[in-house]
Amino acid sequence: MSSTRMTPERESSSPLPVPSPLPQPPVASAADATPASVGAALSPIRDFLSKRGSGSFADNSFAAVMLLCACSIFAIVLFIFVILVVHSRLSLIQFGWKFFTRQAWDPVSGDFGALPFIYGTLATSLLALCMAVPLALGVAIFLTELCPRVLRAPISFLTELLAAIPSVVYGLWAVFVLVPLMRDLIGPFLYKILGWTGFFEGTNFGVGLLTASMILAIMILPIISSLTRDIMNAVPNSQREAVLALGATRWEMIRIGVLRNSRIGIVGAIMLGLGRALGETMAVTMVIGNHPDISKSLFAPGYTLASVIANEFSEATGDLYLSALIEIGLALFLVTIVVNAIARLMVWAVTRNAPARVN
């Protein structure tokens, strides 16, 4: 709906490439002038379109090529899935579907299960989202709606710079800065304030699920915030003006006029951030503690699917061991698909038939 309203506005504000013949409506000029003079006066685009004859062949072949491109995505996903299944067949046969719900991981006796790794991956990624999303939305709202012009460029530049830092650098920073901070300051503080919840129990060594989540949150923050900023910038100003004209305050304008219009895009941005969090390997490996345990306490060390592959693949010797590691890759693949599907379903459930409303 908003797009149809935008069309006339955009045409009036952005003139066509050749400005001179525009004041008269093109239809009128075509009727008045002789065909020979029309060619000279018309815009180059019109000229091209009138001379090129039928476009149906080009259109059809273009559509076919694009269909092929779209299908290649299916083909790639299917190919990855098939290869993962084929190479993990030993462990699939040995452990069956129980592989995904077993807690064991013992390379020496050949006993494998993926549950602690699935738990670690989901827990760190979701915690990271909980920390990063409010912060990223705040950054984006400030940049698009409230930021003085002088600050806008430096803050945008810095957020994009954060996105460009390699993950191993984040990992190193986490080991030398975040881990001691966590051990000596943040951890004891959390224990004092929230120790009663049971989430901050046990000895805090500075490495563990919480530290990994924090470094993940910092890593996905720039992705979510810069995408959200672009999406909010795309909301037409007429929306903001309309809401303000109805008597809304600035915050109400942001909430009703901007956030509501861009919510689907924002969810998309969050999904991209979640995707990175689920698959992040290096930085997480350096601070998570790499111990396959399921523990309620966020101070406890954990392990993620991506980390265990990175850690153990190069030295894995037995066939079953290798096969189990590849099945861990399959588990990561499935976790990513399931999490994305759930998120899409949620978006669909929230936004279908939803008219613009105040709350």
Next chain:
Amino acid sequence: MKLKVIAAAVLALVTAGANAQNINGAGATFPYPIYSKWFSEYSALHPEVKINYQSIGSGGGIRQVSEGTVDFGASDSPMTNDQLSAAKVKVMHIPTVLGAVVPVYNIPGINKDLNFSGDVIADIYLGKITKWNDSRIAKDNPGANLPDKAILPVYRSDGSGTTFIFTDYLSKVSSGWNSGPGKGASIKWPTGIGQKGNEGVAGMVRQSPFSFGYVELIYAETNKMSFGAVRNASGKFLKASTGGVTAAAAGAAKTMPADYRVSITNAPGADAYPISSFTWLLIPTHSTDANKAKALADFLGWMLDHGEGEAAALTYAPLPKQVQDMVRKSIANVK
């Protein structure tokens, strides 16, 4: 003039490349520094032979040589009987140098080197000894003012030869370890936290008070880390040194099996450092390419004559004399 020289050099390189015998190997990362030094020195002496080595890890080395995709492999742990029988080519083990693993720790206020018995180390990683002032640690370290603090055990999270040597030793000195976690490049650690690589473990130990870990001797020496002494099979507390490692190998030489697949952890001998091990080259005994086999055999001979002498400069322990003599005879079988 200058151009001509460059052109001549390029021509020489191209012709050398065309005639060169390319030998490809892959495997262990631990001996990579000395291997790459040996290979480049050997190629400088024999321009017709070019040895490429990829340090992809012992597991990868065993896999690739078993599949026959490389001309030789390298591993920090000997191949098992199952692996040998499953391999597509017949593989021979040739020991090259020795490595050792040392215990490192961080206890604020304690500057003297601590002593550790093998069973104490095992019980720290088993979670049975949890405090630094445990009576069994105190018994080995009379006079040390050990604090009443929880021990944080740190282990290698990535599969590694270092972990194999360390757990091989623990399996020999602790029955609880042998029946529990066992030995391997990666194992199921009962407690503690994992860090990637020697540098990960060392970094974690360095910055975490009251932590305990294990790293490769070479890593500890080149980074000037202080480390603890370990009690050897004769009951003597010994700090690791290249001399102590070679002594351990010399002790094992008398009982050395013909295929060199031997563990020398907890070796007998008053001067033998207990957590040490050979690292091996995995050589197919019957190569499909006779020229390659000949070049490889020639390299191995050069390694014994000249290479071993350079090991100590890179802080690797060289093979003891007895083992060198044995290897010299085995090389004759490479065809």
